[in-house]
Amino acid sequence: MVLQIDFNSDEALYMQLRNQIIFGIATGRIREGDSLPSVRQLAEYVSINMHTVNKAYSVLREEGFVKLDRRRGAVVALESDKKRVLEEMREEIAVAMAKAVCKGIGREEVHRLVDEMYDLFANWEESME
């Protein structure tokens, strides 16, 4: 799994980590049951501080992507409370949808974009690697 940090990005480092790990899980490069590197290992690997990695892992735990175990570290464990996930998604895409309506992006175009993104993750093996 290739993790890279962009130190020039205005996105917080721990959020970059979180997002890339979510992408990794979505594309199947990280599978349920896999252990993520220890906070110290990953910190050294991407040249950031241990606590920044720890924060990323904490967010992932809070969002139901991993379980933090003292023995095995951060283990990918997908807890899917659909109602909660849909509620989170609703808030995450609300502004994007409003912008689309404002800017005259039709519903079909939004669907096309959504499908494109969705398939990019769901069919990763077929298209890449």
Next chain:
Amino acid sequence: MVLQIDFNSDEALYMQLRNQIIFGIATGRIREGDSLPSVRQLAEYVSINMHTVNKAYSVLREEGFVKLDRRRGAVVALESDKKRVLEEMREEIAVAMAKAVCKGIGREEVHRLVDEMYDLFANWEESME
């Protein structure tokens, strides 16, 4: 137009303002050509500082929702560079789509949610007010 600030939210005040104004435009409660309140008026109305409102307006200008005119203040003017808008949306919904794939939310369910949000804005008059 009802604007409200949640001082307990972890979202920046100027972003709350920006989002609510975008919602207002999407739902047609604010129309193209309308003038937004002056930074000082709006600041006093929602009990925040003038510069915070100014920042919200600046972001809206940068994103092509308003034009700032010395005479008329912030005027709603929707500039729609579709390529740019779609590119912005792609980044905004990427994580949400990845989370959906991770958590086993099917493409149809995502479509349903998207439609729900989209129609909430596009058909505001029919459902509310």
Next chain:
DNA sequence: ATAACTGTTATAGCGATTATATAACAAATC
């Protein structure tokens, strides 16, 4: 048992962001 790991917690410091408070200026409006 000893050593080397793990996550966790605490504290401290630095820089950037967020928000506030004044103040002043030029242009437009009344």
Next chain:
DNA sequence: GATTTGTTATATAATCGCTATAACAGTTAT
């Protein structure tokens, strides 16, 4: 001329993001 507009300039405080050490309690391997 007085008021209102956006704009700009400082200054200050609070919070956030990130780093740097350090220590502790469990787990694992030797």
